[in-house]
Amino acid sequence: GGVHVPLDPSFPTERLAYMMQDAQIALLLTQETLASSFANQSTPLICLDSAWPQIAQNKDKNPTTPVKPHQLAYIIYTSGSTGQPKGVMVDHAALAGHIDTVIDLYNVTSADRVLQFAAITFDVALEQIFLALGSGATLVMRGTDLWTPPEFDQQVLDHAITVADLPPVYFHQLVQYWQTARPTFLAGQLRLILVGGEKTTPETVKLWQELGAVGTKLLNAYGPTETTITAAICDLSAYPLAETTSALSNLPIGRPLPNRSVYILDIHLQPTPIGVPGELYIGGAGLAHGYLNKPALTTENFIPNPFAPSERPGRLYRTGDLVRWIAEPDGSEENSPIIEFLGRVDHQVKIRGFRIEPGEIEAVLTQHPEVQEAVVVAQGNQSNEQQLVAYVILDIIIDESNPQLSSALSQYLQQTLPAYMIPAHFVVLDALPMTPAGKIDRGSLPAPKPTSSTVAHKSPDTETEEILAAIWRELLNLQAISIHDNFFHHGGNSILSLQFVSHTHRAGLQLQPKDIFLYPTIAQLARIVGQDTETSAPQIAADPVTGSAPLTPIQQWFFDHHTIDIHHHNQSMIFALRPGLDVVCLQQALQQLLDHHDALRTRFIPTDNGWQQLYLSDDKLSFHQIDLARLSAPEQTQCLATEADRLQASLNLTAGPLMEVALFTYGTD
Numbered sequence: 001g002g003v004h005v006p007l008d009p010s011f012p013t014e015r016l017a018y019m020m021q022d023a024q025i026a027l028l029l030t031q032e033t034l035a036s037s038f039a040n041q042s043t044p045l046i047c048l049d050s051a052w053p054q055i056a057q058n059k060d061k062n063p064t065t066p067v068k069p070h071q072l073a074y075i076i077y078t079s080g081s082t083g084q085p086k087g088v089m090v091d092h093a094a095l096a097g098h099i100d101t102v103i104d105l106y107n108v109t110s111a112d113r114v115l116q117f118a119a120i121t122f123d124v125a126l127e128q129i130f131l132a133l134g135s136g137a138t139l140v141m142r143g144t145d146l147w148t149p150p151e152f153d154q155q156v157l158d159h160a161i162t163v164a165d166l167p168p169v170y171f172h173q174l175v176q177y178w179q180t181a182r183p184t185f186l187a188g189q190l191r192l193i194l195v196g197g198e199k200t201t202p203e204t205v206k207l208w209q210e211l212g213a214v215g216t217k218l219l220n221a222y223g224p225t226e227t228t229i230t231a232a233i234c235d236l237s238a239y240p241l242a243e244t245t246s247a248l249s250n251l252p253i254g255r256p257l258p259n260r261s262v263y264i265l266d267i268h269l270q271p272t273p274i275g276v277p278g279e280l281y282i283g284g285a286g287l288a289h290g291y292l293n294k295p296a297l298t299t300e301n302f303i304p305n306p307f308a309p310s311e312r313p314g315r316l317y318r319t320g321d322l323v324r325w326i327a328e329p330d331g332s333e334e335n336s337p338i339i340e341f342l343g344r345v346d347h348q349v350k351i352r353g354f355r356i357e358p359g360e361i362e363a364v365l366t367q368h369p370e371v372q373e374a375v376v377v378a379q380g381n382q383s384n385e386q387q388l389v390a391y392v393i394l395d396i397i398i399d400e401s402n403p404q405l406s407s408a409l410s411q412y413l414q415q416t417l418p419a420y421m422i423p424a425h426f427v428v429l430d431a432l433p434m435t436p437a438g439k440i441d442r443g444s445l446p447a448p449k450p451t452s453s454t455v456a457h458k459s460p461d462t463e464t465e466e467i468l469a470a471i472w473r474e475l476l477n478l479q480a481i482s483i484h485d486n487f488f489h490h491g492g493n494s495i496l497s498l499q500f501v502s503h504t505h506r507a508g509l510q511l512q513p514k515d516i517f518l519y520p521t522i523a524q525l526a527r528i529v530g531q532d533t534e535t536s537a538p539q540i541a542a543d544p545v546t547g548s549a550p551l552t553p554i555q556q557w558f559f560d561h562h563t564i565d566i567h568h569h570n571q572s573m574i575f576a577l578r579p580g581l582d583v584v585c586l587q588q589a590l591q592q593l594l595d596h597h598d599a600l601r602t603r604f605i606p607t608d609n610g611w612q613q614l615y616l617s618d619d620k621l622s623f624h625q626i627d628l629a630r631l632s633a634p635e636q637t638q639c640l641a642t643e644a645d646r647l648q649a650s651l652n653l654t655a656g657p658l659m660e661v662a663l664f665t666y667g668t669d
Helices: 013-023 032-038 052-056 092-105 124-133 149-159 168-181 202-211 295-301 358-365 403-414 463-476 494-506 513-518 522-528 553-561 583-596 633-649
Strands: 028-030 045-047 072-078 086-091 113-116 138-141 163-166 192-196 217-222 232-235 252-256 260-265 278-284 302-304 315-326 338-344 349-351 354-356 371-380 386-394 425-428 547-549 602-607 610-615 622-627 660-665
Touching: 013 032, 013 086, 028 032, 032 045, 072 092, 086 092, 092 124, 113 124, 124 138, 124 163, 149 168, 163 168, 168 192, 168 202, 168 494, 217 252, 252 260, 260 315, 295 302, 295 315, 349 371, 349 386, 354 358, 358 371, 358 386, 358 403, 403 425, 463 494, 463 522, 494 513, 513 522, 553 610, 583 622, 583 660, 622 633, 633 660
Parallel strands: 028 045, 113 138, 113 163, 163 192, 192 217, 386 425, 622 660
Antiparallel strands: 072 086, 217 232, 232 252, 252 338, 260 278, 278 315, 302 315, 315 338, 349 354, 371 386, 547 610, 602 610
């Protein structure tokens, strides 16, 4: 009966704190490695990777309290124009009804394998998860790494994936790769691909259709979060495109799903004729309750349905999307027009699937002490991908080419906004262009100039650095680049990281997409090119942790719940070693292990204020060598068990040691 509120741990602490306060989070499920991000929160934590003893103490039966359809199932936060995100409230009836609809619409059965690709903060992740769980299909989790096209193909084959829902920009990377790769799974194994979350281009669909993948259906999915994930679908598998893609800039989003109703209305809430643009309104099943703690905004965007009968009043959600009815090409369904997506009525944009209110970024920018005014828009880059551009009027006179400008404003925004809301470019203007009506003329804002380095410039020294720099200049539209510049501070993103890796492979350099997240500068990447990055991370010198420290949440829980034999909650392992072992080297290696891992040098001390942990500056390895060579086999077994019990009993959280090692020798054999 609880409400699911997904939080992205990569968000700034201030944004996470706002969401938790706004939603009044009662319990936070996380992992031990992320617990420190919520250290200042009073919300109870459960670390699912380490708290199973605590979880096991709870009841293992389903709760008897029935969940009612109108009760909330989840709250998804999206960008808000006031400077704070807004929480969209969706109930169980809407979610359950939608899942039933799409299982039937996509013909998903227990034989399918559904790819869970989206981040959990997207509502489409819920569709991907429950599409599988609600039909008995298998759910295939992507994980945190974004697959390259070859990796995607291999994963589809390895896991026999049959249904995949992908972002349009990522799908475009795949179809470009498939022009030469021609994967066999398009002959029928991967039977359904959905694209959605942002606008799909005709260029992408044209490339797809050229593949001739008759065994795979391609659907274009449309739906705001406020209408429960997906509200309309269009089959693009064989949709007739114009002879040249330049003659067609928009693609249809099709028709509404069952139990949904759509209206295209003018400013007077009157229906528009076929071919005439209007704003899209959505009604029927699936509408959200509204926005959490924002009644005025809810009233503004969820209006009474003027076309509903008085005995069954309903609501409509005002999407802000500009659309029009168009005739179905070739008259495939006579007298049944479809919807063509044209753009936005307001200034809201979608970047890589994230819905963004530029006003939220503008509100944060204008809080900067040197910024008078700010306007943020989305513009296409040289790769025809949307990116954010911020135009600012400053209180101080500064040269726009000042290398510190973008860096300073970007770092300021990063304190409050997630990475996908940080503009790729910052442009300084003396004044904002205005229309005759006195409004900002966004169409007259100048295109950003190619940027240069924002840190002290350091040119490439090696051939590898020069190759990487040339790729960056091309992908990021940079005139000059320092080997110490950060890829993501110049407009880089996860999709561009795939293109970057593709370019490096063609240049004969071996990198993976995750490398650029771990090593985001040319200097760092050049050092690990061609190496096994799992084992070749830069060595960072760090002094041992010493002194006292408060308990972590999971440690506090341990001492709160274990009052008997607290020293004996340990783990033991036994290893069979090869003959000829150098015992001295083994002892030295284990001592290094003890020195390196601070947790193994910890002592837990009871104080008047509870337990506290103390890190020792050094700790001598407790190492025992026991010769069993002269004993019979039964005696060896008995001695081994006895010594193991003694060693485990000697562990002591307060006095130490926390690690015991024993080497049992059986003779020269």
